[in-house]
Amino acid sequence: MIDYDVLLDKFKSIIKESGLKYTKQRELIVKFLYDNNGHFTPEEINDALKNEYPDMTIGIATVYRTLSLLEDAGLVTSISFGAQGKKYEFGLKKHHDHLVCKQCGAIIEFCDDIIEKRQQEIAKKFNFKMTDHTMKIIGICQSCQNQTKNKE
């Protein structure tokens, strides 16, 4: 996994190159996603930061603006849930896909070389310049399967 200092440098370069400014808020959001391995809604990120830094006020609008900025820069990626919005995760890890439990919302990550390779072949076949790809396997996770059994 990329080192936090390296990440910070990368982030600062991107900021600089775009003529943007480096602010505490932006750093905290990057740091949060770096430190917490997982998938978060903008609101969750906002709440967590409020909790962790009670003396700072970070507006939800800033979280949205920053996430959108970070996503453009490729530092975070998002996974969407229809009308129920998006969840964000740190983007500079090895590419991976997701298993999503439609009952409890749990997300399991996995990576599969066969699929990764095949996706590239498909994009090529359609003359598509692939910039990203996502795969979601939707279903019921093991623990939810067990719960359902118990209830019946």
Next chain:
Amino acid sequence: MIDYDVLLDKFKSIIKESGLKYTKQRELIVKFLYDNNGHFTPEEINDALKNEYPDMTIGIATVYRTLSLLEDAGLVTSISFGAQGKKYEFGLKKHHDHLVCKQCGAIIEFCDDIIEKRQQEIAKKFNFKMTDHTMKIIGICQSCQNQTKNKE
């Protein structure tokens, strides 16, 4: 492709089994998705139906309610676009995945057996009861690539 009459029968059985009612509005929405091969937002469907049947008033709420019903029944499937909502398509065609152009929003469908098979293996590996899966390859489609070149 499944015949419209067969589809209608299927739809009616589902309706009956669930103790629901068969209404003109529901039929029109199913028919629209059957007739129009493509991906539509609830609003697009609503507008199209308003256009096609000017003497009927179909509320947007009904479209949402029906789509959700149809999705549960497996007759339509949806593809999500983050905060920009969902698009729906007719669901009883061969399973397939999507290439999405992030510039013009075009959606190309494709189907790949290698990926389909691999997805099942992965779900099994994680003891996941797969009910559905989606793959999106995001990028720039060929015609948008050409346009960008011309502008430069």
Next chain:
DNA sequence: CTGACTGCAAAATCTTTGCAAAGAC
């Protein structure tokens, strides 16, 4: 008839925007 469905409008979500004050460079 009875209970489900509909359209409407109001409410609820989630996200974006306008603006004055604050902060980065």
Next chain:
DNA sequence: GTCTTTGCAAAGATTTTGCAGTCAG
């Protein structure tokens, strides 16, 4: 100092819900 960013609150966009009337079975 200048120009971007921020937080707030208000505005937008999308989806859901409550309700009285309507319609299918």
